[in-house]
Amino acid sequence: MSNTTTTEPEAPAIESPLARLSPEQLDEIGRELDAIRDRVMSDLGDRDRRYIESMIAMHRRLAILGRVLLLASRKRPAWIAGTAVLSAAKILENMEIGHNVMHGQWDWMNDPRIHSTTWDWDNVSPADAWKHSHNYEHHTFTNIRGKDRDLGYEIMRIDPEQPWHPVYLLQPLYNLLLAAFFEWGVALHDINFEAVRKGKKPMPKVREELRAIGAKVRGQALKDYVAWPLLSGLAAAALEAGLSRREAKSGRRRRGGLADVAARAPRRGTEGFRATAKANATANVVRNAWAYAIIFCGHFPDQTYTFGEEEVEGETRGGWYVRQLLGSANIEGSPLFHVASGNLGYQVEHHLFPDMPSSRYAEVAPQVREVFERYGLPYNTGPFGRQLGMVQRTILRLAFPGGKARPKP
Amino acid sequence: MAETGAPPRITTRRRRALRAMRTLFTPLLPDDYLELINPLWSTRELRGRIERISPEADNAASLLIRPGFEWPGHLPGQYLRIGVVVDGVHHWRAYSLTTEPGRPDGCIGITPKLVPSGVVSPYLVRRARPGDIVRLGGVEGTFVLPSPPPRRVLFISAGSGITPILSMLRSLDRSDALTDVVHVHSARNAERVIFGEHLRELGARREGLRLHLRLTGEQGRLAPADLDRICPDWRTRDAFASGPAEMLDALHAHWKADGDPARLEIERFQPIVGAAGATAAGGRVRFLASDVEAECGGGTPILVAGEEAGARLPFGCRMGICHTCVGRLRAGAVRDLRTGEVHDTPNKAVRTCVNAPEGEVEIEL
Numbered sequence: 001m002s003n004t005t006t007t008e009p010e011a012p013a014i015e016s017p018l019a020r021l022s023p024e025q026l027d028e029i030g031r032e033l034d035a036i037r038d039r040v041m042s043d044l045g046d047r048d049r050r051y052i053e054s055m056i057a058m059h060r061r062l063a064i065l066g067r068v069l070l071l072a073s074r075k076r077p078a079w080i081a082g083t084a085v086l087s088a089a090k091i092l093e094n095m096e097i098g099h100n101v102m103h104g105q106w107d108w109m110n111d112p113r114i115h116s117t118t119w120d121w122d123n124v125s126p127a128d129a130w131k132h133s134h135n136y137e138h139h140t141f142t143n144i145r146g147k148d149r150d151l152g153y154e155i156m157r158i159d160p161e162q163p164w165h166p167v168y169l170l171q172p173l174y175n176l177l178l179a180a181f182f183e184w185g186v187a188l189h190d191i192n193f194e195a196v197r198k199g200k201k202p203m204p205k206v207r208e209e210l211r212a213i214g215a216k217v218r219g220q221a222l223k224d225y226v227a228w229p230l231l232s233g234l235a236a237a238a239l240e241a242g243l244s245r246r247e248a249k250s251g252r253r254r255r256g257g258l259a260d261v262a263a264r265a266p267r268r269g270t271e272g273f274r275a276t277a278k279a280n281a282t283a284n285v286v287r288n289a290w291a292y293a294i295i296f297c298g299h300f301p302d303q304t305y306t307f308g309e310e311e312v313e314g315e316t317r318g319g320w321y322v323r324q325l326l327g328s329a330n331i332e333g334s335p336l337f338h339v340a341s342g343n344l345g346y347q348v349e350h351h352l353f354p355d356m357p358s359s360r361y362a363e364v365a366p367q368v369r370e371v372f373e374r375y376g377l378p379y380n381t382g383p384f385g386r387q388l389g390m391v392q393r394t395i396l397r398l399a400f401p402g403g404k405a406r407p408k409p
Numbered sequence: 410m411a412e413t414g415a416p417p418r419i420t421t422r423r424r425r426a427l428r429a430m431r432t433l434f435t436p437l438l439p440d441d442y443l444e445l446i447n448p449l450w451s452t453r454e455l456r457g458r459i460e461r462i463s464p465e466a467d468n469a470a471s472l473l474i475r476p477g478f479e480w481p482g483h484l485p486g487q488y489l490r491i492g493v494v495v496d497g498v499h500h501w502r503a504y505s506l507t508t509e510p511g512r513p514d515g516c517i518g519i520t521p522k523l524v525p526s527g528v529v530s531p532y533l534v535r536r537a538r539p540g541d542i543v544r545l546g547g548v549e550g551t552f553v554l555p556s557p558p559p560r561r562v563l564f565i566s567a568g569s570g571i572t573p574i575l576s577m578l579r580s581l582d583r584s585d586a587l588t589d590v591v592h593v594h595s596a597r598n599a600e601r602v603i604f605g606e607h608l609r610e611l612g613a614r615r616e617g618l619r620l621h622l623r624l625t626g627e628q629g630r631l632a633p634a635d636l637d638r639i640c641p642d643w644r645t646r647d648a649f650a651s652g653p654a655e656m657l658d659a660l661h662a663h664w665k666a667d668g669d670p671a672r673l674e675i676e677r678f679q680p681i682v683g684a685a686g687a688t689a690a691g692g693r694v695r696f697l698a699s700d701v702e703a704e705c706g707g708g709t710p711i712l713v714a715g716e717e718a719g720a721r722l723p724f725g726c727r728m729g730i731c732h733t734c735v736g737r738l739r740a741g742a743v744r745d746l747r748t749g750e751v752h753d754t755p756n757k758a759v760r761t762c763v764n765a766p767e768g769e770v771e772i773e774l
Contacts, residue, residue, distance in 0.1 A: 049497035060442055067433075108721060110499040112413035112454070120436035219435040227432045 014405050016305050017377055018322055025375060030318030032371045037353050040360050044108055051359045052106050052114060055096055055339075062089035066283070067228055071235045073275035074268065083279040083286075088340075090287035093122050095294065095342025100358045102131055107355070123183045124220050126212040129190035139354050143299060143306045143327030150299070151306065153178070153189050158394060159306050160403040171399040175392075182288035182295075187213050224280035229273040236272030237265040290340070294331070297387040298347040300394060301329040302406035303380035324351035325372055330365075330381035337384070338362065348379065378409035412501050412725035412733040414454025414492060414544040417478035427452060448542045449477030455545040459537055460516060467601040468523035469569060470534045471507065475516050476545060482510050484553040485580035486573040486649070486676070489519060490546030490726055495532045501546065501726045501733075502529045505572035505676075507604075509579035520603065522569040549730060552651070552676035558586050559647035563640055565660065567595040567631070567652030571603055573676055574651055578611065578618070588617040591640045595623040595631050595652070631656070633663030644668045651676040689744035689765035696720045696774045697739060705766050710746065712761035715774070722761065722774055729763035736761055741770035 021029075066086030072078035098121030100106070106114045113119075120127045133149065141147035145161060152158035156175065157168045178185045191209055195201040244261040305326040312323060331337075331345035338345050338361075346361035349368055356364075369379045390406075397403050430439045444451040449458060457474040464470050483489070488505045508518035523534040554577040562581075566574045571594055581587040596602040602622065612620040621639050623631050636643045650660050650673065657675045664673040691707035696715050699722070705714035712734050715722045725733030729747060735758040742753035743764040751767060752759060761774065 045496040045498075047497075049494070057445055060437075060445055064442060109494075109497055110411045110724065111494075112411040112499070115411055122436065216436075219432075222432050223435050231433075 014305070014408055016307065016311065017326060018305075018307075018311065018319065021322065021375065023316065026316055026318030026322065028318070029371065029375060030316060030321055033321050033352060033368070034317070036364055036367050036371075037356060040353075040356055040364060041108070044357065048357050048359060049109055052097075052101075052109075052357070055092065056114070059089050059092045059097055062086075062092065065089075070228065070276045070279050071232050071272075073232050073279050074236050074272050079275055079279055083282050086279065086283040087286040090122060090283050091290050091340055094287055094291055095344065096339055096358065097121075097342075098123065099342050099344075102127055103135060104355045105357045122220070123186075124213065124217050125183055125187035125190060126209070126216050129209050129212065130186065133190040133192070135354070139351065142324055142351060143304065144312055144323075145306050145308055147309065149189070149192065149194075152300075153185065154194060156395065157398040158300050160398060160405050161306065162398075164398075164401040168399050172396055175395050179289045179292040180285050182292040183284070187216070224284065225277050228280060229276040232276035233269040233271075233273035237269030240265045240268040293384075293388055294341045294344050296391045297329065297331050297384070298344055299327055299329070300391045301380065301382065301387045302390045302394070303378065303382075303409055304329050305408060321352055322377065324348070325377060325379070327351070328380065329387060330379075331384050331387050332381055333384060335362075345384075348381075380409070411499060411723060412490075412492065412546065412731045414456060415481075415547045417452055417455040417476075418481050419452050419478055423452070451477070457517070457543050457545050459539050459541045459543065461539060462537060465520060465603045466605055467569070467596070467603050468534065469520050469603050470523075471518055471520045472533060472537065473508075473516050473518045474543060474545070475514075480515055480517055481548070483517075483548040484550075484556075485509055485576040486553040487548050487550040487576075488573070489517070489548050490731065491519065492544030492546060493529055493532055493537070495528055499544075500529050501544075501731065503549070503726060503728060503730065505550075505576065506548070507572050507575045507579075509576055509583050511583065520569075520572050520575075522603070546726075546731070550676075552649070552674055554580060554649070558584075560589060561642075561646045562590045563643055563646040563648040564590065564592040564594075565631075565648065565650040565652070565656075566592070567625075567656050568597075568601075569603060570652030570676070572651075574649065575604055575607075577649065578608075582611060582615065587611075587615045590618045591621065591643075591646070592618065593621045593623065593631065593636075593639055595625050595656075598624050598626040633659050636663075644672075646672070648673045649676075650674070689746070690767045692741070692766040692768040692770060694766050695769075695771045696722070696736075697771055698774055705770075707744075707765055708746065709765055710762050711743065711759075711764055711766060711770070711772065715761065720774070724762065727762045729760050732758075732760060734761045735759060736772040736774035739771040739773055742767040743770060 062085055066082050066084075066089055069078050069082030069085060073082060098119065101114055101119045102116050102121070104116035107116050116131065138148055138150040143151060145151060145159065152162065155178075156171055157164060191206065192201060196206055241261065244264070307323060307327070312319070315323070325348055328347040328351045330348050331341065333341070333345050343358035343361045344350060346358075346365055349356075349361040349365055350358070352368065353364070372379050394406070427439050433439075434442065438453065440451045440453050449456050455476060455478060457476045459472055460475050461473040462470055483506055486505070488503045490501055490503050492499055492501045494500075502521075504519040504521050506517055507520045508516065521530045521533045524530045550573075552573055558581055564574045564577065574592070578587070578590070578592070581590065592608070594602070594608070599605070602608070608620055612618050625631070640646070644667075648664070650657055654677060657677060660673065661670065661675060664670045689707040691705055691709070694703050694705045694711050694714060695701075696703070699715070699720040701715060701718050701720035703714040703718035703720070705711055712722055712724055712727070716724075722736075723733050725731035727734075738752065738755065738757045738759050740755070742751055743759050744751050744767050746763050746765055752764070753767075759772070761772065
């Protein structure tokens with residue numbers, strides 16, 4: 001991808017609103033946003049703790065409920081209900097809990113467990129590698145071309161200023177694969193193969209990270225594809241054996257007689273095993289597709305800007321805030337939608353204040369919007385369907401050469 | 410990482426069962442689910458439930474705590490690190506255990522005194538309710554009653570310094586070893602004697618305990634020379650003293666000049682920081698990871714200066730025990746406010762809660 005010669009101009013095709021602001025205005029914006037942040041951070045207390053504890057308790061209850069329903073996964077209704085509940089649990093754990101705890105949003109509680117240094121999530125991507133590539137690289141260099149590796153995740157052409165390469169013709173296909181297997185994409189992305197290829201990342205470090213992924217994959221696979229399916233299988237076989245014994249005792253005969261029970265119980269067990277393994281795989285894919293959709297809506301809708309490195313040279317705190325604003329887009333939705341999306345529908349607020357508890361984004365959003373509108377800056381937001389639709393259109397269009405930056409507010 | 414409770418003592422069978430189930434719950438533990446049913450069941454850290462809270466004199470309260478698992482035991486006189494959640498934040502403090510080891514009900518007790526400007530003691534004394542869950546950290550301290558206990562004992566305490574002494578008295582009482590004990594306790598006035606009732610009852614029941622109460626509001630502070638009158642045979646007793654620093658310093662000097670200092674054990678509580686009269690030069694501290702700078706006075710711990718400047722720093726016991734607050738020293742020198750020692754080894758892990766800067770300092774936090 002980088003072996004094509006870059007003929008594209010480095011200067012942005014569309015003037016960034018960043019260039020319209022004077023240094024004094026940027027400083028003033030910085031001060032106003034700092035004040036919003038300080039007000040919330042000094043107000044954190046019991047109410048916030050109750051919120052995250054209730055989310056964590058809810059995840060654990062849903063997870064157990066889903067797993068228990070799936071012990072009867074041979075029955076269609078149980079399979080559907082169990083898969084739905086487990087998917088919901090995994091989504092909650094990934095988005096509102098895992099992502100946000102690992103951002104350090106709850107570190108102020110000084111809780112040894114609900115803490116960015118100790119949290120691990122139900123995901124094949126190891127916590128440490130993710131925290132580096134996400135918290136540090138992506139949140140620091142947000143939407144800077146060539147520095148923010150989350151801009152298209154190095155495999156997609158998401159910005160017309162990225163040079164085209166024939167491999168991008170396959171982009172619509174691996175876009176779908178990425179949606180289904182997002183957690184795997186994230187895990188591999190964290191390795192940063194580009195840096196490995198260029199020799200910028202020492203091999204022992206790479207080996208260590210691969211080992212960490214291996215350990216996570218092993219644990220996740222054992223849980224979702226061996227241990228719980230095995231329990232379902234055992235439950236199904238035991239139920240079958242129990243039913244047959246009772247029938248034999250009560251004198252009623254079933255087709256085939258006792259000899260058949262010996263054959264039937266293992267068969268039921270195998271069915272239970274398979275049904276639960278399938279349910280768990282489905283729940284993982286549902287969670288992955290949801291995470292993919294929310295995250296792609298964060299920075300890739302038409303309204304967002306990308307930046308050249310020269311645009312952010314000597315960036316001040318105010319400038320950093322404005323870049324976060326211009327590079328992010330919100331999604332409008334109900335309170336339930338915001339919980340399910342880990343409050344990343346407030347992508348702008350999240351990027352301005354990545355370590356503020358997510359439950360506070362809704363309350364600061366109007367204040368943030370008011371500040372930016374006063375300076376004539378766009379505040380990007382839209383309904384979920386529209387934002388996701390724009391992203392998909394971009395992915396399809398930019399699979400082919402050319403393409404212009406979409407008009408921006 | 411934030412400070413956490415001590416690992417509880419659990420049976421091998423339980424540990425094996427929990428380990429066998431880990432596969433089902435990774436990356437969480439079975440404990441994470443069990444604690445939804447009962448927070449005391451977590452085997453990650455020892456927790457306890459407050460069973461009873463009884464107000465004591467002088468704005469103190471005695472808390473009786475039932476540990477979630479078998480109490481690993483302590484020596485009379487030791488202190489316990491205890492973690493509580495106040496306004497959403499975990500805080501850790503150390504309090505002397507006031508109960509004797511081996512209570513038949515398996516409970517342990519502490520008696521915090523209210524420090525109105527504090528965080529943890531107002532919670533424990535005023536807001537905590539029976540049923541609340543607390544976290545139980547390690548038991549520490551070398552101010553302990555030896556085993557077997559000395560035959561002739563002199564206890565000297567003042568104010569809330571009585572707490573470790575009470576554990577010793579109760580322990581002697583439980584083992585019928587309260588045979589020849591003199592206890593000299595100072596309090597401002599009669600209403601402010603913590604455990605006053607309890608001490609009187611014990612004195613009435615045990616002939617071997619002679620109680621001497623000094624009300625400093627009327628009689629003035631205890632001078633070491635008064636001991637010749639109150640307890641003429643003080644030189645021949647094993648003495649244990651706990652209270653304010655001035656009293657301890659005076660007693661120590663007295664034993665050194667006129668007795669055998671090896672027979673005097675002392676417990677220093679507050680002020681832990683600056684106990685040895687240590688003050689640093691002070692200076693500017695740069696917290697590299699937080700990107701915060703703070704001006705830090707010579708008697709102020711680096712942690713406090715950083716927090717006041719708005720840095721979010723890890724903290725635990727705030728007394729140099731738990732090592733939660735450590736950061737690597739990248740440049741400069743620090744002085745340990747407890748011992749007066751100076752450290753300037755680059756990359757040394759220093760405890761920010763008990764060290765102050767000797768000039769400009771950079772720390773990786």
